[in-house]
Amino acid sequence: MKTRGTGWVPGSYFWEHDPLRALQYATETAQGKQKNKQAAKTPFVIGAIIELGNCLNLVESTSLEILSNAYRELKEVLDKLGKPMPVNKGENRKLDCAVINYLHQTNINLGKPAYDTIRCAFPEGDEAYPGAMITSRLHVQLCVCNPDCIKGYFLPKPVEKFNPNLIP
Numbered sequence: 001m002k003t004r005g006t007g008w009v010p011g012s013y014f015w016e017h018d019p020l021r022a023l024q025y026a027t028e029t030a031q032g033k034q035k036n037k038q039a040a041k042t043p044f045v046i047g048a049i050i051e052l053g054n055c056l057n058l059v060e061s062t063s064l065e066i067l068s069n070a071y072r073e074l075k076e077v078l079d080k081l082g083k084p085m086p087v088n089k090g091e092n093r094k095l096d097c098a099v100i101n102y103l104h105q106t107n108i109n110l111g112k113p114a115y116d117t118i119r120c121a122f123p124e125g126d127e128a129y130p131g132a133m134i135t136s137r138l139h140v141q142l143c144v145c146n147p148d149c150i151k152g153y154f155l156p157k158p159v160e161k162f163n164p165n166l167i168p
Contacts, residue, residue, distance in 0.1 A: 009100050009118060009143050012150070016119070016140040019045045019156040023163070035091075045162045049152040050144060053116030056100070059140070070103035077102075104145075116146040 015022045026043035028034040057063045078085055086094035104114055125137030144150055156162040 009097060009145065011118075011143040011145040012147065014048055014050065014142045014144065016142055018139055019047065019162040021137065021139055042165050044166050045156055047154045047156045048144075048150050049154070050117065050142065051149045051151055052119070052142075053146060053149045054113050055117045055119055056103070056115045058118065058120040067099060067103065070106065071099045073106070074099055074102040114145065116144070116149045118143040118145065 015025070022045045023043060025034055026040045026045065029036045030040040030043045032039065055063075056066070058067065075085055086098045088095045100118065106112075107114055119140065119142050121138065121140050123133075123135040123138050125135045128134040128136055128138075155166075160167050
C-alpha cells in the first residue's frame with residue numbers, strides 16, 4: 001500500500017495480486033529511488049480485503065467511456081477559460097489526475113455518488129522483450145478513495161518472502 005495526498009488521485013494505493021511488486025516499491029522508496037509523500041524506513045507489505053463499492057474500473061469499456069467524456073468536458077471548460085490542458089510527462093500524470101478529479105467533482109455537483117475506488121492497469125518499466133507492448137513492471141493498481149472500503153488487513157504469506165524485513 002502507498003498513500004498519496006497529491007500528484008495523482010488522493011487515496012491509498014494497492015497493487016492487485018502482486019505483493020512482490022509492492023515490496024519492490026517499498027524497498028525503492030526506502031532507498032530514495034521512488035518518490036512518495038514519506039519514505040519507508042522499514043519496507044514491508046500488507047494485504048487488504050477491499051470492497052470496491054462505486055468503482056471507476058478503467059479496465060472496463062464503460063468506465064473508459066465515462067473517462068473520455070470527462071476529458072472532453074474538461075477540455076471544453078478549460079478552452080472557454082483560455083487555460084491549457086495539463087500534460088502527462090514521464091511519471092507525471094497531471095492530465096490523468098485532472099480528468100479524474102474533474103469527474104469526481106462533476107459527480108458531486110450533479111448529486112451522483114463519488115467513486116469509492118479507482119482500478120487501472122499501468123505500464124511501467126522496460127519492454128518485457130524487444131518490441132513488446134507489455135512492460136517489466138506492468139501492474140493493476142487500485143486506489144481506495146473511501147477508506148471505509150478497506151474491510152481488513154493481513155500479512156501476505158509466506159511472510160519471509162514478502163516481508164523479509166519483519167523477520168528477526
